[in-house]
Amino acid sequence: MTIKTIQEELIDEFAMFEDWMQKYEYMIELGKSLPLIEPSLKTEDKLIKGCQSKVWLHSELKDGKVRFTADSDAIITKGIVAILVRVFSNQSPEAILAADTSFIDEIGLKEHLSPTRANGLVSMIKQMKLDAIAYQTQLKT
């Protein structure tokens, strides 16, 4: 599935909820179901520091696609981490670099991606893109 399709799927899923509470309950569920990053990978160098919650991000290249796994110590943050992993994982570096994140706005979670929220998510997206650049270079050489 392309990034765009996954994003549209998410927008549809979130459109079903009638209020914020259902939406948050769903995010909490998503957070709980995120395949955990290997504990051995939860090292300092995989840690993205937000002042409020922490995010760990690991990536690897497999068959030309970038695989992301991630975690957070806060469950709502982890729910958004799960959404981002679902959108960006198993995609080519080019697709990841070309993608935007305006769908987050459309599903009504924009406030969590504010640079002042200090939850590590903005830095997480940046790190995903940086990893994609690194793999892109690796694939070319």
Next chain:
Amino acid sequence: MALDVQKIRADFPILQRQVNGHPLVYLDNAATSQKPQVVIDAIVDYYSNYNANIHRGVHSLSQEATDVYEAARNKIQQHFGIQHAHEVIFTAGTTHGINLIASGFSSFLKKGNEIIVSALEHHSNIVPWQMLCERTGATLQVIPMKEDGTLDLSAYISLLSEKTKLVFVNHISNALGTINPIETIIQKAHEVGAAVLIDGAQACSHIKPDLAALDVDFYVTSAHKMCGPTGVGMLYGKEVWLKKLPPYQGGGEMIKEVSFEKTTYADLPHKFEAGTPNISGGIAFGAAIDYLNNIGFDAIEAHEKGLLEYATEQLLQIEGLRIYGTGVKKTSVISFNIEGIHPYDIGTIVDKLGIAVRTGHHCAQPIMDFYKIPGTVRASFAFYNTKEEVDRLVAAVSKAKQMLT
């Protein structure tokens, strides 16, 4: 005398608003307080009716503005029990006051001297002392804290020696609400000849310190935590100290005569007030002090004590909830966590329910490290909060717990 909280709430326009579809419950007073209409009016009145630069013009407007600004200084003087008006320095806030003192002490300190700070400090306020130590070769000592969030006084006493030149402690901790025994801290420091600077940022909205009785050398606070505007505060310094300290910034107002060979500095307080100050801010700070005194600190303390006791009791009904900082002497601040739940998650859910609390490390990372937690949820109450708002907090936290587990 009991306080008429509904009447008081009507003084605060912001308390009438809705957030996320719910009436706002503002419990982040330790970060900044809300402003009553009289304070807002004081700012508008200055700009609408007598805006002029102060201390320099001969024209009537300038004279009027100067009089009101200086009257605000006198209000601060009287409020804090300060002997001379020129011992009150207007600053941009607590942080500015601390930096002013730290910078001034760099001309007195040398290698081998020691500065003592406490483990309960706002961490940004540890930085000026670290910078001072780097500049002078002095060393920084830390008074450790105990499990209940109070300072280890016997450790403090053993840190003191004739090497100690300055002690810096907050009057009340912003993360936990602990009231520190500053009387003892000041007295013991004076026994070894050290000066004491107290950070009153968290104290002055809850209590009315009598600085003369405390015999403290320096005391700093911010107007915005006591119903005044942001970007203005006060530094109190004993006259002898303020005369000894070199000026902090050069500029207009702080000079007597200037030539390229030599400049002589203005008398106190102007020596430390370079440039055009925050005139409307100073004036509104005065209005805030009047407002608080009209309500009365006895009534404020009694009301907040009631809220603290009620909120503590109600929150502790929630299973797995732990309160940090259980020292007996504390103000109306409750810092807590629920077992297995990240404070950020609780803060996010309760915000959706219209409740403003703070989550995170509250700029007190050393305290969080001490308890080995990423942060806490902090609810801090003011005299305009009500028991009904406590009920809404408790209901929202219970809801968050149910959603998050």
